[in-house]
Amino acid sequence: MSSINKVVLAYSGGLDTSVIVKWLQETYNCEVVTFTADIGQGEEVEPARAKAEALGVKEIYIDDLREEFVRDFVFPMFRANTIYEGEYLLGTSIARPLISKRLIEIANETGADAISHGATGKGNDQVRFELGAYALKPGIQVIAPWREWDLTSRETLMAYCEEHNIPVDFSSKKKKSPYSMDANLLHISYEGGVLEDPWTEAEEDMWRWSVSPEAAPDVATYIDLTFEKGDIVAIDGERLSPAEVLAKLNKLGGDNGIGRLDIVENRYVGMKSRGCYETPGGTIILKAHRAIESITLDREVAHLKDSLMPKYAELIYNGYWWSPERQLLQNVIDESQEPVNGDVRLKLYKGGVHVVGRRSDDSLFDENIATFEDDAGAYDQKDAEGFIKLNALRMRIAANKGRKLL
Amino acid sequence: MSSINKVVLAYSGGLDTSVIVKWLQETYNCEVVTFTADIGQGEEVEPARAKAEALGVKEIYIDDLREEFVRDFVFPMFRANTIYEGEYLLGTSIARPLISKRLIEIANETGADAISHGATGKGNDQVRFELGAYALKPGIQVIAPWREWDLTSRETLMAYCEEHNIPVDFSSKKKKSPYSMDANLLHISYEGGVLEDPWTEAEEDMWRWSVSPEAAPDVATYIDLTFEKGDIVAIDGERLSPAEVLAKLNKLGGDNGIGRLDIVENRYVGMKSRGCYETPGGTIILKAHRAIESITLDREVAHLKDSLMPKYAELIYNGYWWSPERQLLQNVIDESQEPVNGDVRLKLYKGGVHVVGRRSDDSLFDENIATFEDDAGAYDQKDAEGFIKLNALRMRIAANKGRKLL
Amino acid sequence: MSSINKVVLAYSGGLDTSVIVKWLQETYNCEVVTFTADIGQGEEVEPARAKAEALGVKEIYIDDLREEFVRDFVFPMFRANTIYEGEYLLGTSIARPLISKRLIEIANETGADAISHGATGKGNDQVRFELGAYALKPGIQVIAPWREWDLTSRETLMAYCEEHNIPVDFSSKKKKSPYSMDANLLHISYEGGVLEDPWTEAEEDMWRWSVSPEAAPDVATYIDLTFEKGDIVAIDGERLSPAEVLAKLNKLGGDNGIGRLDIVENRYVGMKSRGCYETPGGTIILKAHRAIESITLDREVAHLKDSLMPKYAELIYNGYWWSPERQLLQNVIDESQEPVNGDVRLKLYKGGVHVVGRRSDDSLFDENIATFEDDAGAYDQKDAEGFIKLNALRMRIAANKGRKLL
C-alpha cells in the first residue's frame, strides 16, 4: 500500500465511523473527508457536520440522495422483479453502489487517493463498496478499518474513544438495540442478537417500521398504482416523484403490517446468515409490478426476464452493480418495460398485499380469445390438435422405438 | 383417424362428461369405459358409477388417487419451489399427468384404442392430457369432443340432453356457479364470469376453500412442520401420510385465509387468461420448504435449483410431465433434497404465512462464523481483501484501459 | 378460410413453385403475385420473370436482397456466435425471416390477402415462413400447398404439369440432383437421397461450393479480417460491403475446403433429420468473431452471451426471428459488440480455420498482468490466498459439519 494523503470516508455520524475518522488520521497520517448521505435511513444527517468538525475534518459532504437512490437504483431493480434466493428484496445491497459512486466522485473532486468505510470483514457490504469503487476508479486505494485494526470488541473501542476524546454520545440511538441494523428508504435490516439462532423467533419490539399484522387496521386499504415504463408514477391518481412514491408506500405498507421478512441467506463471502427485514413499500411494488407485467408483457419476454432474474439478483447481492454484465442485463430489462404501463389495484390487509385488478392501454389480454363463449373465428379450436401432435412427436417416436421414461 | 372400438373417458359424473359418453357412443359407435378419480376435489366419486351405468357403460373405473397424487406429483413439484410466472402454484397442471397415466393404464387393461376428455380447445388441459397420453402410449388415439362437436353453447348442449334422455340433474353443483371451476387436493380454480375483465375484483362469495383474511381468527396459529428429504412428514410432531399432510395444511391454511391468488397468466396455447386460485396448503408448503432449504442447502446448489426452476415450472404448466427432460430435471431436484431435513416453525395469520424459525441436524448455518463477535480463527477477515481485489481485477483492467461503463 | 382474392407467392422460378402458381390460380380462383429474390443462391433470378409471365402472373417482384440479407440477418446472428446444437450455422433458418418480411411488404403494397410458399409440411421452413408472416401481419392468410394438395409424388406433379401446359424445363438444374437442396449467400444445404441413412457417408460429388480438403491447395492461405462492432468490414485491409465480405469469404473458404458439415439435427416439428451443409464464409466468420471477442469482451459479458446463445439459436432455428424475445436478445447482443473492434489473422488450410493472431485498440489483454515475469505491483499474488479461502468457505463449513460430497 503506497502512502495515502487524503481519504474519503462514508461517515454516518455514529460512534463507529467517528472512531474511524480518528483512527485514519492517526494510522495513515492523512486528511479525512467525510461523506454523509440521506438515503432515507430516517435519521437526520445534518448533525454529522458538527461531529465531523469536532473531529477535525475540513472537507465535509452531506447529500440528500433519496431521489437518485429510488430513481436510479431501486426502481431499475424492481423492473426485473428482483428477489434474491426467492425471498430477499435486496434492500441493503441496492444502496451500496450509490455510496460507492459518491465516494469516488468526492475522491475525484477532493483529490483523495483512498476511500474508507465502516463495513466489517465478514459481511457483503465491504464487497459491494469496494467492487464499486475499483470499477469506477481502478487506481483508488481502499481502507477497511474493521479488517485492519484491533478495536474488535466493544471494550477496546470504548477505550479508544476515551483515549482520543471521542464523545460516546456520538453513539447513535441504534446502538441501544441488541441488533445490528441498517436502514434506507427501501428497508431496515436486523442481524445479530437472538437472531443468531435461526430457530428463535424475532421479538415483536425489534421491528421498527411496521406494525404487527395483528395491530394493523381491521379494515383493508385499497390503493391504485399507476405505472409508466415499469415504474410507479402515481398513487391513487396523484403523481409523485420516485422517492415520494416509495415513502408513501412505506407508510401505507407499514401501517398495514406489510413487508416483514425473516430469512437465512447465503452471503457472497461464504457463510449463511440470518436476517430480518422490513420492506413495506418494496413488497408492494414487487407484487404490483408483476401484476402490470402480467397483462402487458409478451409471454416469452416475461419468461426470458424470469430466467435472467436470479443472475441479475445475484449480481446486485454480490456487489456487481457497477459491472458491464449488470449493465447489459439492465438494458434488456429496461427495454422490456416500454409497454409496462397501466394501473394496478391492490388490497392491503394485515400483512397481505392482494392484487384485485389491473388494466392497461397496452394490455395484451384479449377477452374475446380467452373467453369460453363462442367467438367469431379468432381462434380455431381444431388448431390445438396439430399443435399437440407435433409437440408430442419426438416423444411418440421415442416411445415407438422402445425408449422408456424412467 | 382409424376406426375406434373402445375409448376410455375421464369422467367426472357431471353433465358435460355425461353428454360426452353418449356422444362418443353415437359418433364413434364405440364402447366407452369411464374413469373417475378422487384426487381430492371434494366431491363424492362413487355416484359416478350409477350415472355411468345409466348411460350404458359396462366398464367403470373409480379410483382413490389422493395419496399417489400428493406423493408422486405434488410433493416432487414442491421440492423445486416451483412457481409459474412468479405467482401460480400449478394446482391444475400437476393433476393432469396423473389422469393421463391412469387413462393409459386403463386403456391397456381394457384394450381400448382411444382416450377422451372434457377439456376445451382453448385451454392448457387438453395439451396436458394428450401430451401425457402420447408419451406413454404413442399409438393411442385421442378424442377431444370440445374440438369436434357442435354442442358449443349451453342451449345446444341442453337440447342434446333432452334428445338423449340425459337427466339434467347430472349437472353437478358446480354448474350453479357462474365460474368455471376445477378442484383437487392441491387447489381449486376459478375462471370466466366477471373474472373475464381483469380489472374487476373477484366477489367474496366466489371463494370456496378459504375464509377471507378479514373473517380469519384474530389470533395467530403457530405450526411446526417436519421435513425429510424435502417433503413434509409431520405436522406439530404428528407423522402423516402425504395426502393427510396436504389435507391438514389445506384446513389450517383455509381457516386462516391463506392461499388466495388472483392472476393473469400466459397459456401455452397462446393467450392470456385471468384465473383465481385457492391453494392454502400449497402456499404453506412453498414457504416452509424454502425455509428448510435455507439452512440445509449449499448456496450454489440452491442457486442452481433457482436457475432451473422457471424451466421446470414451464414444463409442468405446458404439459410435459411425462417427458425425458422433466424427468432429468426431477432427478437433479430430488438428489438435491438428500440433506433437506429438519423443522420449520410458521405463524399463520389472516392470509399471511410467516416463517419464524427453522432448525436441522443437517444445517449448514454456523453461528461461530456468521456472528459479529470475535471467533477463534475460523474466518480471517483479511482474506476478504484478496477476495475483493481479484474479483475486481477484470473491471480494474478494463477501467485502466479506458473502457467506460455506460 | 375466408375467400382469397390475391396471394403473394415466394417464387423460385423452378418447377415446383411454377406448379403452385397454377394450382393457386385454379384452386382459389385468385390472382397470384410472384416474388423472387436474389439472396445469393447462385442462380439467376431474372429468368423467373418470363416464366411467371407465361403463367399469367401480372404482378412480378424480383429483388436483389443480398446486402440486406447479410447486413440485417447474417451479421447480427454471428454477433452471438450462434450455433444450433453445437454444430449447425443456421444457413437456411436465417434466410426465411427476410423472405417473410418481403412477402408481407408486397402483400401490403399489392393489397393481397394471403401469402404462399413451397415448403413441405414436414420441415422447419413452413414454420419459419408462417410465424414471420403472422407476426408481421396478424390477419394474413397462409396457403401452404404441400400441406393441402394431393400432388405429393413426382408422378402426380408431372401429370399436373402436362395437363396444365407447364413446361417441364422450368425444372431447375437442382432437380437433377438426388438431394433436396437450398442455397443462399450463407450456405447450401443437402437433404434426402442416400443421406437418409445417417451411417452412409455423403458422396464427394454432392458438394458444390467447396473443394474437398484433399483437393485444396497444399499451401496455407493467410488472411486478416477487420472487425467493427462485431462485424467484418475489411479483408486484408480492403473495405467491403457485408455481402461482398461474405462472398469473398465463401470463395476463400470454398477454395480451401472449409465449411463442410454433416449432421443429424432436431427439427422444431419433432423429428430428427440428417443434413449436409457447406458454409465456407460462415465457418470463417464464427471462428474469427470468437477470436476478436476473446481480447475485447469482458469475461462476464462473454459468459453471459454464451449462456444466452443456445436460446437465441433455438429461436432462429424455430422461426422466431420476428418475435419480441428474439429482438430483446438481439439488443443485448448488439450492445455487447460496441468494443468488438480490431483485427484477426487466420490461416486457412485444407478444411481448417486456424486463428494465429488477434489485436485491438479495445483490447483488455494486459501483458503486464498476465505475464509470468515480475511486475510493478499491478497484481499482488498474496490476494489469491484470500480469494481462494473465501471461495472455499461454504465448502469447508459443509465438510466441517460432516456433509459428504457424493
Next chain:
Amino acid sequence: MSSINKVVLAYSGGLDTSVIVKWLQETYNCEVVTFTADIGQGEEVEPARAKAEALGVKEIYIDDLREEFVRDFVFPMFRANTIYEGEYLLGTSIARPLISKRLIEIANETGADAISHGATGKGNDQVRFELGAYALKPGIQVIAPWREWDLTSRETLMAYCEEHNIPVDFSSKKKKSPYSMDANLLHISYEGGVLEDPWTEAEEDMWRWSVSPEAAPDVATYIDLTFEKGDIVAIDGERLSPAEVLAKLNKLGGDNGIGRLDIVENRYVGMKSRGCYETPGGTIILKAHRAIESITLDREVAHLKDSLMPKYAELIYNGYWWSPERQLLQNVIDESQEPVNGDVRLKLYKGGVHVVGRRSDDSLFDENIATFEDDAGAYDQKDAEGFIKLNALRMRIAANKGRKLL
C-alpha cells in the same frame, strides 16, 4: 497459520518443485512428503524417487493415475460436450482435482497437516488445487511457495539452488523451452514467451504432440468409435480401457495434425491470458460424442444439456470439481447418457475431424418420418398448420393490438 509438522507436496521431480522441497523443510522446519503422479505427461515419474531421496524426503509416493484420470475425470467431462469459452477443452483444469484428491488422501495416510504445490500466484491452478483440498479436508493447511517466497526470478532461484546444493540438472528438459508448459494424457499447454503478444503466431517448433496439418499424411484416416453410455469403449472394433482409448486417439490425432488450438482465455483470477494447446484425442472425442448424441438423445434433453454446459465448463475451469453443484450437474449429465450408445465413423485429415456416419440401436432417427417420400400416416402434414397457428397466436394478438416489433 498454525505450526506445520508435515506437508505433502505435488512433486514433479523438476527444478522448481525440488527447490520447494528444500524451502519447505527450511522455512517451516517440517517433514516433506512428495507425491509424483503419472497422468500421462509423457515423462518418466520413477526418477523423481531418487531426487526426492537426495533431498532428504522419507515418504515418497509415485502413482500411475492414468486410468483413473481418464475414467473418472476426462470421460465424465466429455459426456457434457464441455468447452470453455467456445474453444478450450479444459486439459489443464481437469487434471487438477485428481491431484488434489491424491494430495489429501496422502495427507490422511501420512498424518500431514498441510499440502503444497508449485503453482504461481497469478494462475488458475493454485485455485483448482486449493479449492479441491479445502473441500475434501476443510482443516488442511495450504502452502503456496510462489505466493510467499522471494525466489521470484530465475536468478534468485538459481542462487538458492547453489546455496542448498540442489543439482541444477534437476531442471527437466521442459525448462529449455521458452514456454511454460504443462502436459497430461489429455493435452499439452504452452504459455509465455512470444505468445505474450496475442498478435504473434506461435512458432511451428513449439508444438510437441502433433505434426502440422501440412506435414500430416496426404491420405485421410477413417476410424470407427464405439460408445457405451457416452464413453468410447472401442476403436475400430478393438475394446480398450479409457486411458488406452485416449492414448490411441492422441496418436491418431497427432499424426493427422489434429487438436492444435491458439486462444486468449479469461482466467478465474481476473486477467486474460493467451495459451496454445494440443488436444488431439480430446478434439476427436468431442466431435464424435456430439455425433452419437445427435441420433440417441431426445431433442429437449440435448438442449437442456447444452444450456447447462457453459456453467459446467466454468465450474471445472474455475476449480470447483469437488463441489456439490458440479456433482449435481454431473449426475444430470451422466443420467442423460444411458442411451448414448453406438458407433461413429470419422475421417481424420490434415487437422480436420469430419463425421461421416453414425448409427445406434438406440437411435431416435426415424427414416420413415424424416423422409420426403410419402409415408403411411406416421405424420399428418396438416398438423403443422395448427402447430404454427397456436405458436403464432401470442404474436398475432400483440400485432392486432398495435404492438410493434422494435
